Amino acid sequence: AKLDDVKAKGFVQCGVSQGLPGFSNPDSAGNWTGLDVDFCRAMAAAIFDDANAVKFTPLSAKERFTALQSGEIDVLSRNTTWTMSRDTQLGLNFAGVTYYDGQGFMVRKSLGVTSALELSGATVCTQTGTTTELNVADYFRANNMPYEIVAFEKNDEVVQAYDAGRCDVFTTDASGLYAERLKLTNPGDHQVLPEIISKEPLGPVVQQGDDQWFNVTKWVYFALINAEEAGVNSANVDEMKSSEDPNVKRLLGTEGAFGEAIGLSNDWAYRVVKHVGNYGEIFERNVGPDTPLGIARGLNALWSKGGIQYAPPVR
Amino acid sequence: MTDLSYVRADESPNLPPPVNTTGVIGWMRANLFSSIGNTILTLIGVFLAYSIFEPLIEFSLINAVWEGENRQACVAPPDSGLHVGACWAYVKAYLPQFIYGRYPIDERWRVDIVYGLFALLLIPMAIPGVPFKRTNALLLLIAYPIVAYFLLTGGFGLQIVETNLWGGLLVTLVIAVTGITASLPLGILLALGRRSNLPIIKLVSVIFIEFWRGVPLITVLFMSSVMLPLFLPEGVNFDKLLRVLIGVTLFSAAYMAEVVRGGLQAIPKGQYEGAQALGLRYWQMMGLIILPQALKLVIPGIVNTFIGLFKDTTLVLIVGMFDLLGQIQSSFTDPTWSSPTQAHTGYLFAAMVFWSFCFGMSRYSLFMEKKLHTGHKR
Amino acid sequence: MHISDTDVAIEITKMNKWYGDFHVLKDIDLRVMRGERIVICGPSGSGKSTMIRCINRLEEHQKGSIVVDGIELTNDLKKIDEIRREVGMVFQHFNLFPHLTILENCTLAPIWVRKMPKKEAEEIAMHYLSRVKIPEQAHKYPGQLSGGQQQRVAIARSLCMNPRIMLFDEPTSALDPEMIKEVLDVMVGLAEEGMTMLCVTHEMGFARQVANRVIFMDRGQIVEQNEPEEFFNNPKHERTQLFLSQILHH
């Protein structure tokens, strides 16, 4: 089984994007940072008690699924939209939604556009081989607006083309819009339009057919959410170990044997929080308001706080 | 009839040519302004040269930024109307990454040794007069790859460095050099196969060669990075770099085979007969007589194939590997340095690096060609 | 001494030529009369080829004048064309066009330069090919002929343009001994018909047999000229003597 293989080789091989600030981005020293990256680190922490027991494979949109299918990577954590066809026809399993996104548009402020419905006749730049490409087509068709599309292989090329004026509109997941705006010559000259034209639940993906590995991935994600809900964070996790709250006790492995049931140690969730923090911490650290991206929690707040991040209980 | 007899009494002296045919003026007259059409051509040429080189120099030297900490240095203040040229400060900051990729900083000395050893072994190999060619070749082709392999990947007490951390010039060189050395023996076999008189062996070689020569390298790269894993049994998997290497090797082996075949064709039949008459067997004849001569003849062709391969390494960026160009492109995503001229500077830098390598090699191949040529006449 | 102008085929006056700084031809004076047959000899590098190549402007001279058939050679393309039509040239290495048949080699210039109908050009070509004794090879390609045959074709090709002057630059020196004779025979035939000929050659037998005049060149100058008998038996200049002693020894 995958888990045994991963344990045997001593690290998690994780597929990430080739560079999307806030989600997975290498710095000039070659260290990877970002929300997607941190999820992989969380998995490594859960399995090995070492957040660095992970190796990253940067993948283009085109390569990502084949890399997963061929077993080249163990888990794909790369702003991948959960769609039915991918879930069913490509032999993939989505383990959860680490970021609820939606596709948006960015335009130059100088155009004076305030709504996506004014984009009739626009030229749109996007990345090829993504759901984005399909959504744009749907949106413009639905609203009976003519448009032209220019699709590029890599995100950087899209940004460059947009920056050079090859197109009026740059479209991708809203999170990506904020991230990519940083790369423009004058970020201040561009605005993100309010419309969100699609549901883009992004999350980690594993290969179909290995339930144990699927469970591990899924529950690492749930642990991150549950930890935030229970108020457990990397700073207080050691104290919380002695908490009397049964929810916390089960989560941190001081009660019950939930970890062993999925092939991990019982303190798997403790390890995760200890090394990478809870979901809220990860979010704030990588994309939150204090980062250059400055994205508000919005849909990604906990269900209890007006968002839709929700995890089944550990029980 | 006149008296035809004539004897010259005095030797007329060697005179300098008329002024308008020598020196700068004569040269210009002959080479630049020999006719009206030529004069017009010259003027057009000068204008072309000016309009190409002037902006280039202005961009890369005059308006260039040499020092700086981040993008501020390379962005002209708004409304200042200044043109900022090449942002060399950015290249300087990123230079280590362009050379080593994301190879761990503390381990980069290993890469340096590999580069150094390579130069140390290659230079005496490439200079015709230097002795011990055979030992040198053995070291370069057998010992060096092993040493380089362990130095780069680690083991024996060295920290293991995954290939996905490699990048930049390192990957470019690894792919090009491995590609060419691995494709040479394969290419020789294929060339021999293509000249074989066993029909099936010939057919297989021909199909193999023509297939690889008929498809674009990037589809080969896609195939090796996407499809190869499908071909292997479950669980068997190998490194991405290795897969790309396999693709590149098979591809260049086909080209190499055609180069070697050219050499084999140039060896006269008498050489085969001489060897046979002495009682040499097929492989002895090939190994001792035919191939040494044929390969020597095609050194320029091999170098040219190498240049082609060297340039083609850039295509690996399409399958998501970070060769020099890939590394440069990936640095464009770094907001700390993003500026209007960042991409231009990066591409210019890449162009200069690739150009110097390729131009150097093509000069060398020209030199060898001349050398071999005279060597033949003797 | 007075000679009617129309009798002069070539008149070279104080002609000088340099290759870069190198003074190849120095003050060449030469008057060739119609029907004269001149043999030019001299050591290698003495400028023989250069001189005769100047006559049909394959090389440009820098000083002095060359008048061929009353036309002075200048940069004027028209005049060069006219002169080249009057002057035929045969090279050491034949320079036949390998992609054309023998017949096509011979008819090319008549058709394109003299604007002759093809049929007529072919008739003339066959005439000259018979004259050099290879009419049966007309439809072969140059590569299929022996050296001697090729050189004879080259002569026929020149003759097809009906030139009034023929230049030969060592026409036999690239040939095997057996073939030399067949080419020389053709040239002797030409000479007997009264063609004006300038011939660079070291075939002394030929010189004795047909030349009116032998010119000896050395270091870019005409050192001595004389009638063949006189020239061979009684060379005056010491360099001529030296040269002849070497040649005849050989």
Added chain:
Amino acid sequence: MHISDTDVAIEITKMNKWYGDFHVLKDIDLRVMRGERIVICGPSGSGKSTMIRCINRLEEHQKGSIVVDGIELTNDLKKIDEIRREVGMVFQHFNLFPHLTILENCTLAPIWVRKMPKKEAEEIAMHYLSRVKIPEQAHKYPGQLSGGQQQRVAIARSLCMNPRIMLFDEPTSALDPEMIKEVLDVMVGLAEEGMTMLCVTHEMGFARQVANRVIFMDRGQIVEQNEPEEFFNNPKHERTQLFLSQILHH
């Protein structure tokens, strides 16, 4: 006449060979005794080269048999190897290996085929090189030698394998006249030592001097054979007469 089997060096019986549809060799019968020196002549294209190339299997024959030194030539690679070790061959164009020195040319086969130690091979090579009178050239490359020297090296190279039979295919026809003699001298020396030799050549002087027998071939057949005196002075077949008249004329 009865001859013990061991005295026969080569026995060719009813051998036939075709190139495609072209019948090159027709019913060749030839018995060569040990120590015999046979000269083969005949017009160009008559199959002389083909015949001797069949003897060491550079060409394959299609019918009949060839027995060399008691070994019959078949497809068997082992036997071919054995025969090639016994039979040395010298070509018209020398076929020396230009990338090896003279010495290496000579030691190559002894080392790789006879598995001789290098030192010993070199001694032997030097011995034969002295025998052909060019020991001082041992470290030069073939390209640096004259044609005659190269041909002598080629002979030495064959001798180094210590063959019992030597085949020569027009060994002197690519050489300048001055060099022919030096090569023939070496061959005469070999003959005098009793080497079995088959030699295709048109050097009639050589044939008279050393051959036991002269064979005349035409159109793929052996037309006449005889002792040299008889052959030259009194050819029986008309084709031989015609051929000899041409050769001797020339």
Added chain:
Amino acid sequence: MEAHPPRTSLWNDPKARGIIFQALLVAVLSYLVFWIVRNTIGNLEKQNIASGFAFLDTTAGFGISQTLVSYSETSSYGRAILVGFFNTLLVAVVGIIAATILGFVIGIARLSNNWVISRLAYCYVEVIRNIPLLLQILFWYVAALRSLPSKREEPLSLFGLVDMNVFGLWGPKPIFGEGSSTAVIAFIAAIVITIFMRRWAHKRQDATGQQFPVGWTTLGLIVGLPLLALIVTGFPISFEWPVFVDTGPVFGRGFQLGVGLNIIPELVALTLALSIYTASFIAEIVRAGIQAISHGQTEASHALGLRHGPTLRLVIIPQALRVIIPPLTSQYLNLTKNSSLAVAIGYPDLVATGGTVLNQTGQAIEIIGIWMLVYLSLSLTTSGLMNWYNQRVALIER
């Protein structure tokens, strides 16, 4: 004697040995193929991917920026790939023509006795052929885009016919109205007449020696006849000029979509880069080809009184061509294959559209199979055509 063919062990018989070797090779290869197929089938099954080409009929759902055949988001994947194929073909054909012209010009310039021109040509060749093509494509794309006027600014105008901005080239689009078929017929007629005219001119020259200005007449016929037909039929071809609007709603400004002829900048950059790059190789081939024809040929031709033009046309080029054509063929093949780099700048060629389909469907084997098949057949067709031509040229020679 030959009654009993002597027995030899199989191993020592070269024929038998050859057969054994080949049988071995076949066995190994078949096993390899079998092994790969088995693994692949296993892997595909495991991943739940259906193999086969059924997916080609599924709706594609994505847009393509340049379509030569009709295509919309509702077309099928197969159609999308077809669009990509035609886009590849377009680049290859235009690129080959442009590279050939540029290459011949540069190659001849390299031999010019004008120093400036020959040096410039030399620099061109040495700079361009030593820089990776991908880099050049990216350069042309990025540099061109950055330095062109934006969509809504006044475009750069070339000769008043073609406009240029960051959206590419804009020019008049011919609209064939009723009766324009006459022009087409006239065009065909012109070609036919030209052929006969050439034959006639040839015959006349053979007969009388007079030369006929064939080149000019051809030009006149091919341009003039259709023009005449157009005038007679009242000019049924109209040109739709691109419309540039500089006021009104923001997205209404600039050139109007779908009006006039628009050539997207990706195509321009790709064709430019491909032809400039390939031309540097062709230039070297042309130079070598001309230089291979010995100087003696030119001299002999001049000595016969042929001028420079006829010398080139009748003597030098026919000979140079047979040296030039084989390497030229492989450059054409290279250009075609290199057009696959389009994917780097978002030009929707076969590899780009195929890649998108691959990504949407996961049918890696089928898509890559299609790629290889298409490129192989393009290669084989090109080299077939060139070989045929080469044989014709060679035939003239011997």
